[in-house]
Amino acid sequence: MTSEAPTRAYRRLSVEERRSQLLGAALSLFAHRAPEEVSLDDVAEAAGVSRPLVYRYFPGGKQQLYEAALRSAAEELQKCFDEPRDGPLLPRLSRALDRYLAFVDQHDAGFSALLQGGSVAETSRTTAIVDGVRRAAAEHILGHLGAEEPGARLRMTVRMWITAVEAASLIWLDEDKQPPVGELRDWLVEQFVACLVATAGRDAQTAAVVRDALALESAEGPAGALVRGVLPVVGGAGHLL
């Protein structure tokens, strides 16, 4: 009887359960290795099933499995930016970045392989999935900024910052996850404020957004720390006025 148990367990999964079990196994492999370094045998072994069974669920083989895993990771990533629109803006952004950076930490090698390009598994479809995450992140942030019909300047600033965050994440992974994640998060929030403030200098809509956001921040929060850090640096620049 005991020798039959694994077989019974093997058979008891529904199609949907089996599919998501295979996807979970694939996702954890693709998370820590470049797609080139993952074989269908690896996925079968990690899921404790046979290679033909993997093919039955994913007849397109590794590329189909990779794209399905990527789509599932993209959904998870998009959830990072789900944050209630209550309270001051910067703590909201900090919480979203905490979740995003935890995702980067957990999917390190897969995240790098995906964003650094040049992977054999990269196609116009995988690129579209990644672009979808970027677009969703931009819409979330613009929503939090509370700008109705955000103009070209504000949109461009947010999209530039998102790209800069991606670059910072890749560098962070490359530099053995230094600085500590909390420090990186605070710094990225400060970069966000800086980019918005610079744009506000030449765009009325962004200026209104920044004024409204700063009014709700406190001296004890991230905005206070930024202002106190920056003042001594620019304090000597009176000749520019």
Add this chain to the structure above:
Amino acid sequence: MTSEAPTRAYRRLSVEERRSQLLGAALSLFAHRAPEEVSLDDVAEAAGVSRPLVYRYFPGGKQQLYEAALRSAAEELQKCFDEPRDGPLLPRLSRALDRYLAFVDQHDAGFSALLQGGSVAETSRTTAIVDGVRRAAAEHILGHLGAEEPGARLRMTVRMWITAVEAASLIWLDEDKQPPVGELRDWLVEQFVACLVATAGRDAQTAAVVRDALALESAEGPAGALVRGVLPVVGGAGHLL
């Protein structure tokens, strides 16, 4: 006699001249179309030669020609950042950005296809060429900042800004080259200052670099315009001190 003239001209080119003629033809085709949309016949026709002749010079076919064209474009792009280290920093950066944005303008579709990824012509080699340009740009800028042995914070800030400039270039191409190029350039310079100032709030080396740079700027230059634009926006944030 007149009918023989093209044949004589055809033969007179040296190997090196012919190679660079083919490369020039390829480059101008790849500049305005995605690699998928350029055939070897197109290159042969643009260069006024036969398809077998193109193959004689580039036996690896279109992929080899694409990579050679990319390498030649990368060299051109790297020259954009060559700028004497005289006078205030921001006008130097403005001149480099003028050349960079002129390159983006001239190679619009090719530039987008290359950086947006998912192209069938994208390989680890093409990715390495693009990364080489990014690294060279970062070294140029760090050199202009005059920091000896730039630390992790300063390097990361410069690399984040370079990625943000790439993102802005792609958005600019996507939005029919709006805003006008001079406005985009000034804005990117201001974003550079803002990112550095934010980092200066938590990094002593960056703070020293920013102080030295601002001391040489004038009220009439880009730094003056930025300060005057930003002050009214942050002027009401005294509660953060």
